Amino acid sequence: MxxxxxxxxxxxxxxxxxxxxxxxxxxxxxxxxxxxxxxxxxxxxxxxxxxxxxxxxxxxxxxxxxxxxxxxxxxxxxxxxxxxxxxxxxxxxxxxxxxxxxxxxxxxxxxxxxxxxxxxxxxxxxxxxxxxxxxxxxxxxxxxxxxxxxxxxxxxxxxxxxxxxxxNRKPSGHADKEVMAATVLTSxxxxxxxxxxxxxTTVPEPANRAWKEVLSASYSSSTSGNWSWDASDQSVPSTPSPPLSNDxxxxxxxxxxxxxxxxxxxxxxHFMFEDPIPRKRKNSMKVMFKCLWKNCEKVLSTSSGIQRHIRIVHLGRNSDSDYSDGEEDFYYSEIEVNVDSLTEGLSSLTPTSPTTAGPPPVFPPPLTDVPHSEHINMNSSQSHAPTLLSQSAPSTLCHIRTDHAYQATAPVSIPVGPELAGLGSGNGTGPGIGTGNGISVSWQSPPVIFKGVPGPVTHVRTVSIGEKRQPAAGTHATVNKNHALIMPAPKSTPGTRKPRGEAKKCRKVYGMEKRDMWCTACRWKKACQRFTD
DNA sequence: GATGCCGGGCG
DNA sequence: CGCCCGGCATC
Structure with a gap:
């Protein structure tokens, strides 16, 4: 010792x-x-x-x-x-x-x-x-x-x-002071x-500020990217804590x-072992701070930022003063956004959608932002104002959607209309693939593919009787693929082998000797493209 | 067996 | 994706 x-x-x-x-x-x-x-x-x-x-x-x-x-x-x-x-x-x-x-x-x-x-x-x-x-x-x-x-x-x-x-803020015992203290302390x-x-006390204001900046700078640099908000968010109790008694x-x-x-x-x-992020939000929970001030939906990524915002904009305080009385705490809430969930959720939609009508409905919700906000995980246990998620969140969603444009198309196009209206037949997109209600309709958006396909899966072959090899080659492939995706359908191929065409093919015409004169398809032992039936 | 093609493998 | 080929169905 x-x-x-x-x-x-x-x-x-x-x-x-x-x-x-x-x-x-x-x-x-x-x-x-x-x-x-x-x-x-x-x-x-x-x-x-x-x-x-x-x-x-x-x-x-x-x-x-x-x-x-x-x-x-x-x-x-x-x-x-x-x-x-x-x-x-x-x-x-x-x-x-x-x-x-x-x-x-x-x-x-x-x-x-x-x-x-x-x-x-x-x-x-x-x-x-x-x-x-x-x-x-x-x-x-x-x-x-x-x-x-x-x-x-x-x-x-x-x-x-x-x-x-x-x-300046002695432990006088005022609630707000305390809060502030808490905030400050935490931060x-x-x-x-x-x-x-x-x-x-000893350092001149300016110096202090400089410090802060330096610190923050060093901090951010030294810590993981999360730091910026992580650090600050702590100080952001969304709900003002009840004032402590003087005692x-x-x-x-x-x-x-x-x-x-x-x-x-x-x-x-939690963080032992350098786990950069708390486990629960291991994957990307982003904490944002939303200004709850009436009509102000400012959302910032850092508590300090939001505090500053409130202090200056709403409380009209001097921005210079480094310290606030903590009052800002009451005017903003911490919201946690799970980026992953958002992403996943969206992405998940796509896959499921084909089979299920479910997903699309989610989007339709009228109020623009509201729906999105729902996706967001308001982690703050405190039942704060069900603040709408910051615009940022929605944007994210949008972004994601766009990314999956191919899938998204359907949902997007499927305005509330069908659902709400309860209209069954697919609107426009496809010849209702037997889908009963609008929901499914949305998914038909990739109709092009379905278009000829509707009926019997196997029929592809059948139809091909007059099959033009040439087009078939191209179309064919696509069609089949789609089929596969959409319908587990029985493999048409096995039983339905396309009957041999009547026309003479390259081989017969040119003979093995002139193989080089064959159409490529023939050369490759594929359906002849030159002499289609 | 010859033909026509599909399904697959390879680079 | 171009090129080939194994293998199967049909003739």
Whole structure:
């Protein structure tokens, strides 16, 4: 237990690319935890997730002790074991850390800060250092100081969870403030920005902004593409969380911090092993943020963006102010779009459609966007405004459709008409292939193929009596193919071999000697194209 | 067996 | 897709 203690979330696998990890963790946290939050009373962290939090206590020797803390179990200080540890750390280990400039480690055990090797590499904090090399300790201190009032020394925020809070918003206990705090924290938690707020006191505004930008930039670059929205979305509780009581507020910071830790852990489990995206949305769930402001349907991919939008456009706040009171949170919701599902859904339509009339109906739905939105998976459990999906989504759909133009044709053309009207006979497309209702009609769109085919499958052959070899060759093939697709029909070929034509063929005419004079078909032992019957 | 073609394989 | 050929049905 000497000098070096590092808080590490063991589950995370600790090595996970910092930024990435964080982002995710943060996001899900907010979303998922929000609800649970309510359950917890006061002291408990506003946002907590269930599940054990596993901390790995890494010591100099490299030996590590794991401390398991149930976030739920977190008591007054809300940090239980972690808290203690951090405390110790501060006492003993802090100095060490400072030297390396990695004090940050103590802040939220978030992997982000986790140095490559059990936090022993100062490099792990690079971003922190870069921005505010010497400040970290200071920040931490500030933070502590700020909280001191509410937090028992012992309860000092986990070093890991130190999330500086801007002065201007002291834990006054206003609901909105809290919300804001939550938002900020979450957003911050995901990124190195964590330090930022506290630094605010010392750092001139401009500088701050610059930081942010830099950070964001670095972030995006360092993390997977998802990051942009992932990170931010966390901060976007679609539904404003119920204001915490003042009492709770007291611990808000702490608790939230604790939460974050736990959250991180939780998340970490998901993201361990560098899984870039949470499993459930493994395939491409895209989170978008939609402005709920009346008549405003702005949809942005990042929470920060939407917040800014709301702040500036709707709230008329100064865009310069980095901090909002969190009010924006109430005006936008997070919507999750499953790109894959969209795609798949559409694509799936095509295949099925031929046989089933089902799919087409889906499209007809009158209201342009509405239907599309339905496809979208509003993941946010919160029953937010059933906001229409952003236009983007619909567009996507459209796009997809176009891609599958060949299939899409039918649906598109099949305006609501038939269905709604309940008109049976295929409209126009094909000589109703016996399809009873409009639905099927739509699918006939590829009628061309069906056209002569309607009747007996086998008949193809039959018809061919007078079969013109030549055309047949071309048409023939196509027809058959289509048949195959559409009808499992009995193979006409076997029984229905085309009778031998009366006319003499190339072979007979030219004889084997002049084979080169044969038509190609004959040469290839195909139906003679020259002397058709 | 000669013919006519289909189905398939190959490059 | 062009070229061939195996193989089958028909004559």
């Amino acid at each position: 000497d000098s070096r203690y590092i808080l590490e979330k063991s589950p995370v696998g600790a090595r996970v690319g910092g930024a990435d990890f964080n982002c995710r963790a943060g996001r899900s946290v907010l979303r998922d935890t929000r609800v649970p939050t309510v359950e917890k009373n006061g002291p408990t962290p506003a946002y907590t997730t269930n599940g054990p939090v596993l901390y790995k206590f890494v010591m100099d020797g490299g030996s590590a002790a794991e401390v398991k803390g149930e976030q739920t179990s977190s008591k007054g200080n809300g940090l239980s074991p972690a808290g203690r540890i951090s405390h110790d750390m501060e006492k003993t280990g802090l100095g060490d850390q400072k030297d390396t400039g990695s004090t940050g480690i103590l802040k939220r055990a978030s992997p982000t800060h986790c140095p490559g090797i059990n936090g022993q590499l100062p490099g792990g904090f690079m971003h922190l250092d870069i921005r505010n090399p010497g400040k970290q300790a200071e920040l931490a201190n500030n933070f502590r100081a700020a909280q001191g009032r509410n937090v028992p020394t012992e309860g000092q925020p986990l070093p890991s969870s130190h999330i500086p809070v801007p002065r 911050l938690s995901t990124s190195p920005l964590v330090l930022y707020p506290s630094s605010e 709770t507020n007291k611990n808000f910071l702490l608790s939230s911090q604790g939460d974050y830790v736990s959250e991180d852990v939780t998340e970490s489990t």
